[in-house]
Amino acid sequence: MILRPRNAPVTQESISPAQKEFLAAQLLHRRQVSVSRVMLFILFLALWELAAAFSWIDSFIFSSPSRIGRCLWDMALDGSLFVHTGVTLGETVLSFLLVILLGLAAALLLWLFPTLAQILEPCLVMLNSLPKSALAPLLIVWLGSSTRTIVTAAVSVALFGSILTLHTGFCQTDPEKVRLIYSLGGGKKEVLTKVLLPASIPLIISNMKVNIGLCLVGVIIGEFLSSRAGLGYLIIYSSQVFQMNTLVASIIVLCLMSVVLYQGIQWLEKKVSA
Amino acid sequence: MTPKLEIRGLSYSYHSLEGETPALSDISFQVNPGEFLAVIGPSGCGKSTLLSLLCGLAEPEAGTILIDGKPLSQSKDRIGYMLQKDHLFEWRSILSNVSLGLEIRKCLTPKRREELSEMLKAYGLDQFQDKRPSQLSGGMRQRAALIRTLALKPDLLLLDEPFSALDYQTRLSVCDDISSIIRENGKTALLVTHDLSEAVSVADRVIVLTARPGTVKAILPLSFPSDHVLSPMERRNTPEFSGYFHSLWKEMKRNDPETS
Numbered sequence: 001m002i003l004r005p006r007n008a009p010v011t012q013e014s015i016s017p018a019q020k021e022f023l024a025a026q027l028l029h030r031r032q033v034s035v036s037r038v039m040l041f042i043l044f045l046a047l048w049e050l051a052a053a054f055s056w057i058d059s060f061i062f063s064s065p066s067r068i069g070r071c072l073w074d075m076a077l078d079g080s081l082f083v084h085t086g087v088t089l090g091e092t093v094l095s096f097l098l099v100i101l102l103g104l105a106a107a108l109l110l111w112l113f114p115t116l117a118q119i120l121e122p123c124l125v126m127l128n129s130l131p132k133s134a135l136a137p138l139l140i141v142w143l144g145s146s147t148r149t150i151v152t153a154a155v156s157v158a159l160f161g162s163i164l165t166l167h168t169g170f171c172q173t174d175p176e177k178v179r180l181i182y183s184l185g186g187g188k189k190e191v192l193t194k195v196l197l198p199a200s201i202p203l204i205i206s207n208m209k210v211n212i213g214l215c216l217v218g219v220i221i222g223e224f225l226s227s228r229a230g231l232g233y234l235i236i237y238s239s240q241v242f243q244m245n246t247l248v249a250s251i252i253v254l255c256l257m258s259v260v261l262y263q264g265i266q267w268l269e270k271k272v273s274a
Numbered sequence: 275m276t277p278k279l280e281i282r283g284l285s286y287s288y289h290s291l292e293g294e295t296p297a298l299s300d301i302s303f304q305v306n307p308g309e310f311l312a313v314i315g316p317s318g319c320g321k322s323t324l325l326s327l328l329c330g331l332a333e334p335e336a337g338t339i340l341i342d343g344k345p346l347s348q349s350k351d352r353i354g355y356m357l358q359k360d361h362l363f364e365w366r367s368i369l370s371n372v373s374l375g376l377e378i379r380k381c382l383t384p385k386r387r388e389e390l391s392e393m394l395k396a397y398g399l400d401q402f403q404d405k406r407p408s409q410l411s412g413g414m415r416q417r418a419a420l421i422r423t424l425a426l427k428p429d430l431l432l433l434d435e436p437f438s439a440l441d442y443q444t445r446l447s448v449c450d451d452i453s454s455i456i457r458e459n460g461k462t463a464l465l466v467t468h469d470l471s472e473a474v475s476v477a478d479r480v481i482v483l484t485a486r487p488g489t490v491k492a493i494l495p496l497s498f499p500s501d502h503v504l505s506p507m508e509r510r511n512t513p514e515f516s517g518y519f520h521s522l523w524k525e526m527k528r529n530d531p532e533t534s
Contacts, residue, residue, distance in 0.1 A: 176361060183329050183355035184375040184426065194374065198365045 063244045068252065071245040085253055087230040088219055091147060092261065095154035096215045099162055100208060102155070107166035111196070112188070117167065128160035132218065136225045145226035153225075154218025158211045165210075169203040170196055205269045212261045220254070231257075276343045277304035278430055278462040279328075284337035286323055287487075296487035297323040301337070303481055303490060305430075305462055310453070312465045312473035315483030315491075316526065321466040324488070325432050328464070329355045341430065351379070354428030356436045360419035362407035369394070369403040372422045379426065386425070393421050397455070413444045413451070420452055424459070431456060433465040437472065449476065449506050457503060470526070474518045475506035482525045492525045494518070 015023075045065045051057045052064030059067065075081035110117035136153050143149040173196050181191045223232025231250045238246035284301040287294050297320035305311045315321055326332045328339060330350045341349040362371045373390055376382040394400045397417045399410075407415055416436060423431065436452070437445045453476045456463050467473055473480050474496060482492045498504050498514055509515055 174361075176357060176359065177363075179331060180355075180357060180361045181378065182331055183357070184378050184422075185351055186378040190378050194378070195363070198363065201365075 060242075061244060063248045067245045068249050071249045072252075075246075075249065081253070084229055084231050084234050084250070085257065087227075088216075088223065088232065088254075089257060091150050091154065091219045091222070091230065092212070092215050092257075095151045095158070095219060096208075096212055096261075098151065098155050099158045099211050099215060100204075103159055103162035103166055103207070103211075104204070106159075106163045107170055108192070110163070110167045111170040112192075124160055124164055128164055132157045133221050136221060139222075140226050147227075149226055150219055150222030150230075153222035154215045157218035157221070158214035161214070162207055162211055165207055166200070166203065169200055173199060201272060205265065205272065208265050208268075209262065212265055213258065216254075216258055216261070275306065277340075278307045278309070278342060279305040279464070280338075280340040280343070282338050282340075284324075284327065284339065285335050285487075286320070286327060286332065287335060288323075298327075299487040299489050301483075301488065301490055303493065305464060307429075307462055308460050310456065310463045310465070310476055310478045312467060312477035312480045313483060314467055314470060314473045314480060314522065314526070315488060316485045317468060318486050319483040320486065320488035321468075321483065322434060325355065325434050325464075325466055328432055329353050351426070352429045353432060354423040354426055354430070355432045356419060356423050356434060358435045359439050360407070360415040362415055362418055362422075364407055367404050367406065368399060368410065368418050371407065372418055372425055375422055375426045390421070390425055393424065397421060397451070411444070412440045413448045416440065416448050417451060420455065424455075424461075429462060431461050431463040433463060435467050435469075436465075438467075438469075446507065453506050470519055470522050471510070471515075472506075474515060474522065475509045480518075480522060482522065491528070494522060494525065 048062075049065050052059035052062065052067075072081065110120070132153065135156055136149075139149045139152055139156075143152060173191075177195050177199070178191050181187075181195055186194065219230070220232040220235075223230040224236050227233045231254050234250040235247055235254075238244070238250065281304065282302050284298055285296070286298045287296045289295075301324070303311075313321055313324065323332070327334050328346070330346055330353075339346040341352060362368070363374070366374070369390070370377075372394065373382055373387070376386055376390075391400065391403065394403050397420075399414060399418060399421070402410055402414065407418070410418065419436075433452075437449050440448055449472060465473070465476060477496060480494045480496065481490060482494065483489065484491045496514075496518055498509055498512055500508075500512075504512070
């Protein structure tokens with residue numbers, strides 16, 4: 001986290017000595033935090049490496065940073081790293097886009113037809129609270145062992161919660177703003193385009209942040225159960241053949257991927273709010 | 275002379291599973307063209323309900339509303355409504371906020387745009403037309419909201435406590451601004467408020483409503499003899515002001531179990 005006051009007009013001559021002191025202290029504090037973070041990370045890696053080297057831990061089970069690094073390098077050289085990462089990334093992005101599109105469309109439909117929302121509410125609540133991993137075996141039987149199954153699994157993990165969140169948000173649109181639109185001669189269509197959608201952009205973005213993580217969970221569950229490629233497949237496969245280096249390397253790549261995807265949405269958020 | 279607005283035997287109730295709540299019962303009054311009428315009453319006397327009925331957001335259960343002698347449904351777009359809060363949209367610039375009504379009615383022609391920027395200029399907002407609402411003061415925001423309403427060229431303005439969200443000082447000056455804008459343009463206005471002094475300072479006549487269900491308790495015409503039209507602030511300094519204030523206060527308290 002970087003503390004940066006936005007839109008703070010800083011002109012050289014306007015800074016008093018006390019303000020200068022405050023700014024210097026803030027800068028020092030921020031530096032201390034970032035340096036400590038890096039130190040902690042290095043310390044952790046060093047301890048792990050040492051523990052493996054001096055056999056305090058069994059490096060066959062716990063692996064070690066250098067082994068993981070070598071493993072990642074080998075996988076990068078033979079290209080398998082990019083194949084598996086690419087497959088997982090593709091499936092995640094596809095299911096994320098589907099969740100956003102279907103979620104928005106369904107939430108809008110429920111907002112447009114409140115009676116429909118009342119009728120369907122129990123179904124949605126049930127589908128949302130159902131552990132979606134329980135559906136996976138069913139999906140394999142229905143759809144076969146394919147990318148389709150994995151994407152469907154991922155969509156099912158995120159979709160229902162997304163519909164409920166968006167619909168609740170839509171229904172909380174300020175009734176006075178709706179009144180304003182009606183008083184200016186508009187109808188439901190104008191409420192939708194002039195108030196509801198623009199006002200819901202922060203909600204939609206925060207919903208995206210939740211969904212990208214959930215889609216990744218869904219894709220990994222799907223890959224665990226039925227696939228020939230992807231990081232989820234790699235994790236399951238390497239655990240079955242006891243290649244702990246590959247397993248931990250896959251998890252690390254997965255970590256990085258989730259960070260990159262999340263940052264992507266934050267970038268989008270900044271673009272939209274700018 | 276046909277009254278600008280005529281209300282006859284208007285009644286309205288709210289319904290819920292717990293029961294029926296009568297809000298307005300047999301209200302009748304009229305507003306003449308160019309007149310500034312204030313409606314006051316204790317909280318829950320159905321003031322806001324009255325405005326909702328007048329701008330067609332709700333259907334009356336009984337009674338008729340006539341505008342220039344014609345039923346409300348035929349002349350809905352002649353009414354401008356100002357709400358308690360300005361409700362300027364943060365995702366739009368001031369210019370695009372004030373043109374919202376024209377945009378909705380699909381009549382945002384270059385000529386209308388020209389008129390809008392002239393209005394912004396006249397009300398001292400031309401410097402701010404590309405700014406976001408949060409960059410404006412409360413008074414400026416309320417003026418922008420008034421321009422948004424006036425842009426549709428309504429004959430009859432409904433004001434629903436439009437100053438209540440402002441702090442006291444801003445409230446006095448915005449009240450001055452807005453009442454002079456309304457008077458200069460010769461608009462007919464109906465102000466709903468719970469603030470007695472505000473009603474006395476702007477209105478030509480004041481209607482006092484009873485507590486729920488709202489009925490007309492009294493109608494008090496105000497006159498401030500002067501060689502020119504007094505602004506609300508000037509009215510507050512006249513000897514008549516406190517006299518009217520006290521008679522309204524007495525009217526409000528009469529037969530009221532809570533305050534008498």
